[in-house]
Amino acid sequence: MVRLPLTPAEAERGQRLGALLRRARGERSMLETALDARVSPETLRKIESGRVATPAFPTVAAIADVLGLSLDEVWAEINRPELGADPAASRSSAREWLAS
Numbered sequence: 164m165v166r167l168p169l170t171p172a173e174a175e176r177g178q179r180l181g182a183l184l185r186r187a188r189g190e191r192s193m194l195e196t197a198l199d200a201r202v203s204p205e206t207l208r209k210i211e212s213g214r215v216a217t218p219a220f221p222t223v224a225a226i227a228d229v230l231g232l233s234l235d236e237v238w239a240e241i242n243r244p245e246l247g248a249d250p251a252a253s254r255s256s257a258r259e260w261l262a263s
Contacts, residue, residue, distance in 0.1 A: 184227075188211075
């Protein structure tokens with residue numbers, strides 16, 4: 164499978180997601196969090212560092228659940244409106260993310 168290069172917006176959302184998960188994890192270990200979410204510690208590390216900017220929805224949902232984050236909180240954080248942003252583009256991105 165060939166992955167297309169990330170757009171700057173996708174890379175930025177990945178950075179926001181990683182920062183949110185790191186903050187929510189707090190003092191909890193990455194290993195404990197990953198095991199509770201049933202993902203590999205390497206996967207969690209890559210998501211938190213922004214190296215995996217577009218993780219699968221079930222992966223994000225599992226990690227968010229373990230950290231006590233609602234998916235609404237996650238979505239709001241990674242899609243904060245930027246100056247001049249098109250709200251319709253955010254809705255289409257949501258449909259694509261949910262479909263993955």
